[in-house]
Amino acid sequence: MSAGHVRHLDDGELIRLLDGECSAEEQARLTRHLATCSVCMQRQEAFEGLATAVRAALVRSDEPVRSVRVPKRTWRLGAFRAAAVLLAVSVGVAAASAPPVRAWLSARWAGLRAIVAPRATPGTEGRGITTVRFVPTNSTFAIELVARQDTGVLTIDVSGDTLASATVSPPPGMGGEELVVLPEGLRIVNRPGDRASYEVRLPRTVTEVRIRIADAPESRLVPARPWTIQLKKREP
Amino acid sequence: MHRYVSRFTGDPDLAEDIVQETFIRLAEHPPADTSGIRAWLFTVATNLARDVLKVGSRRRRLLVENGGLLRPADATLDAAEAMEREEARERVRRGLAALSEKERLLLLMREEGFKHREIAEAVGTTTASVGTLIARALVKLAAHLGLTEPTEEA
Numbered sequence: 001m002s003a004g005h006v007r008h009l010d011d012g013e014l015i016r017l018l019d020g021e022c023s024a025e026e027q028a029r030l031t032r033h034l035a036t037c038s039v040c041m042q043r044q045e046a047f048e049g050l051a052t053a054v055r056a057a058l059v060r061s062d063e064p065v066r067s068v069r070v071p072k073r074t075w076r077l078g079a080f081r082a083a084a085v086l087l088a089v090s091v092g093v094a095a096a097s098a099p100p101v102r103a104w105l106s107a108r109w110a111g112l113r114a115i116v117a118p119r120a121t122p123g124t125e126g127r128g129i130t131t132v133r134f135v136p137t138n139s140t141f142a143i144e145l146v147a148r149q150d151t152g153v154l155t156i157d158v159s160g161d162t163l164a165s166a167t168v169s170p171p172p173g174m175g176g177e178e179l180v181v182l183p184e185g186l187r188i189v190n191r192p193g194d195r196a197s198y199e200v201r202l203p204r205t206v207t208e209v210r211i212r213i214a215d216a217p218e219s220r221l222v223p224a225r226p227w228t229i230q231l232k233k234r235e236p
Numbered sequence: 237m238h239r240y241v242s243r244f245t246g247d248p249d250l251a252e253d254i255v256q257e258t259f260i261r262l263a264e265h266p267p268a269d270t271s272g273i274r275a276w277l278f279t280v281a282t283n284l285a286r287d288v289l290k291v292g293s294r295r296r297r298l299l300v301e302n303g304g305l306l307r308p309a310d311a312t313l314d315a316a317e318a319m320e321r322e323e324a325r326e327r328v329r330r331g332l333a334a335l336s337e338k339e340r341l342l343l344l345m346r347e348e349g350f351k352h353r354e355i356a357e358a359v360g361t362t363t364a365s366v367g368t369l370i371a372r373a374l375v376k377l378a379a380h381l382g383l384t385e386p387t388e389e390a
Contacts, residue, residue, distance in 0.1 A: 012370075012371060047374070060321070
């Protein structure tokens with residue numbers, strides 16, 4: 001039973017064994033050889049040690065996970081910021097006030113947490129809601145588009161203080177797009193033929209945005225800068 | 237994925253942008269077959285990184301050369317530890333930069349737990365040869381990092 005004439009395992013075989021990439025048959029053959037060949041056994045152990053050492057070096061050198069970068073554009077939501085200050089003051093007062101006042105403010109606050117003042121587009125008799133405002137409750141915000149469109153873009157800007165808004169432009173036409181604010185995000189009810197663009201502005205309390213368009217896989221974005229996503233259908 | 241791109245490019249800030257861009261691509265042009273979505277994402281990210289590196293190779297070279305000077309030390313560590321860590325980081329960055337792009341891909345995708353079949357697809361080789369290529373890249377990187385080599389094949 002000498003291993004004298006048996007060829008040694010090559011490096012690829014040793015790595016395959018290490019990575020669990022062998023077929024059952026190959027694995028049996030390689031382990032059988034290792035059991036009788038101290039040279040290959042040593043090489044196998046050396047590779048294992050090397051792989052572990054390289055992995056440790058890589059992990060040690062990884063940058064620490066950093067916090068979310070503050071977006072550069074913060075100037076656009078002046079009116080929202082004023083509203084946010086008002087809300088913050090209201091909440092502060094609510095916490096410190098006598099029960100009736102607190103109850104009243106809580107009710108106002110609850111109302112504001114839902115869709116805040118959906119604004120009708122002038123001249124369309126309330127049919128086309130251009131902008132909805134709301135206060136996201138979670139740090140994760142989901143945006144879902146029912147369909148992939150012919151054209152249009154989805155812009156997402158995470159730079160506000162408290163209030164979020166979603167805008168359709170140009171305003172939806174006959175039976176057009178609809179913005180539905182859900183507890184965990186925004187649903188854009190559109191159709192494949194639509195050509196509208198959407199702008200979603202979120203407060204910085206949102207640290208992750210999930211986007212799903214039609215039945216495509218979900219994208220997860222971390223706020224860093226405003227994004228623009230093309231909504232047009234995939235080229236074949 | 238940020239870890240992978242960060243290692244691949246040697247630049248965590250750039251990696252962050254590339255990861256975001258990758259997910260934007262996913263939202264815009266999702267792949268027809270979503271079963272291999274993870275490999276798809278890594279391939280897109282790798283291609284983006286490749287493009288960016290090509291354009292900014294000179295800038296990146298300067299960054300690598302001045303990496304120790306430009307990168308702020310971790311605030312939470314004391315000065316000596318931070319310096320030591322920065323040196324180690326720099327060594328690994330240089331080690332990875334010394335590999336060919338193919339070798340870097342092989343090692344970094346392996347670290348992310350991809351199967352040899354997926355790695356083979358990404359680097360354009362056969363599944364059977366991935367083991368040998370990984371072994372070679374591993375030895376090369378280890379040598380750059382000053383780690384011991386296994387005994388040569390007889």
